[in-house]
Amino acid sequence: MNALKQLFKGRNSADTAKQRLRFVLIHDRAEIPPGVLDLIKDDIIAVISRRLPIDRSSVSVNIDVAGEENRLLVDIPLLAESRRRPDGAKRQL
Amino acid sequence: MHPIVVTITSGKGGVGKTTCAANTGCALALLQKKVVVIDGDIGLRNLDIVMGLENRIVYDSVDVIEGRCRLRQALIRDKRAPELYLLPTAQTRDKTAISPQQMVQLCDELRKEFDFIIIDSPAGIEQGFHTCLAPANRVLIVTNPEVSSVRDSDRVIGLVESQEKGPAHLIINRLVKSRVKRQEMLSMEDIVEVLSTEVIGVVPEDENILMSTNRGHPVALNGQTPAAMAFHDIARRLSGEDVPLQVQQSTSFIKRLFGRG
Ligand SMILES: Nc1ncnc2c1ncn2[C@@H]1O[C@H](COP(=O)(O)OP(=O)(O)OP(=O)(O)O)[C@@H](O)[C@H]1O
Numbered sequence A: 001m002n003a004l005k006q007l008f009k010g011r012n013s014a015d016t017a018k019q020r021l022r023f024v025l026i027h028d029r030a031e032i033p034p035g036v037l038d039l040i041k042d043d044i045i046a047v048i049s050r051r052l053p054i055d056r057s058s059v060s061v062n063i064d065v066a067g068e069e070n071r072l073l074v075d076i077p078l079l080a081e082s083r084r085r086p087d088g089a090k091r092q093l
Numbered sequence B: 001m002h003p004i005v006v007t008i009t010s011g012k013g014g015v016g017k018t019t020c021a022a023n024t025g026c027a028l029a030l031l032q033k034k035v036v037v038i039d040g041d042i043g044l045r046n047l048d049i050v051m052g053l054e055n056r057i058v059y060d061s062v063d064v065i066e067g068r069c070r071l072r073q074a075l076i077r078d079k080r081a082p083e084l085y086l087l088p089t090a091q092t093r094d095k096t097a098i099s100p101q102q103m104v105q106l107c108d109e110l111r112k113e114f115d116f117i118i119i120d121s122p123a124g125i126e127q128g129f130h131t132c133l134a135p136a137n138r139v140l141i142v143t144n145p146e147v148s149s150v151r152d153s154d155r156v157i158g159l160v161e162s163q164e165k166g167p168a169h170l171i172i173n174r175l176v177k178s179r180v181k182r183q184e185m186l187s188m189e190d191i192v193e194v195l196s197t198e199v200i201g202v203v204p205e206d207e208n209i210l211m212s213t214n215r216g217h218p219v220a221l222n223g224q225t226p227a228a229m230a231f232h233d234i235a236r237r238l239s240g241e242d243v244p245l246q247v248q249q250s251t252s253f254i255k256r257l258f259g260r261g
């Protein structure tokens, strides 16, 4: 959540309030405590990074509300090395 | 010093209980006390967002009571002070989810670890007030210098006494010294006289409170704002220090003095 704080820096406090409210209301309505997403994120990082090099610090897990439906949006940026084959050979284009 | 359970309540709603609980908790923690603030407003949780800890919640007090987690797992550490913790409440349950007896047990458990347990209670006539009153050693009643708030405080002072939790003390919140001077607003002395109750602190109206709440960063954490200074005085009095009562000027007034507002 530090990234979130960084984002808020320099902004006015009403804007900060609005962002924080958006976030907390999504979680209130979905009845999912925000901290659970951080735990899920840690789990996902552990599982994926066993198979692929990923940019751990940029992984994001968010709840997205679209109409009646809540969904979990997970974004996992891959590191450059993942374009190589598991055997270490460069991919042929 | 024995651990102290401080319940912060009021007669009327919206007078500043949550603000006072968050800031008094921060101020005590900065005095090197081990502090936990408990959100006692089940179903309407707010202390988490006022303190800026909302995104760290996994478990809450109802999860502890119903055995879904251990107490330690539900406590959120506030890293901005040496030893400050929040025990959040459930957002989707009602006031009956924790009984007065269970609240006493919860606080008994916390007493083993903490110097101060601060409970942000719902207003005095609401359901849930008795649950927050049950474990209290000290009861602070937040009052605004305004007729309906003072009147409703009297009822709660009576309720506290009838439960043998008295004498309650007052936090007079949102006082504007200049308006008292112009005799537009009840003074501390007026309120003390009407309620015959002692005052533990006078918190001025302070425009920094709104901005600090927007950011989830209580003024008492590092501020030199008028309200922050009042909360530090309250914390010292709760710790047993003899601090003379003084009424700070409101921010807007200070700004006017220096021609900035
Ligand atoms: N000293 C102060 N100066 C300026 N604004 C204040 C002050 N104290 C509280 N407020 C503002 O008053 C409003 C109500 O405060 P708060 O939520 O703490 O009240 P409450 O008693 O906990 O309410 P409820 O009864 O709904 O639980 C908030 O907007 C808060 O920012």
Ligand SMILES: [Mg+2]
Binding pocket: B017, B018, B019, B041, B046, B120
């Ligand atoms: Mg409140």
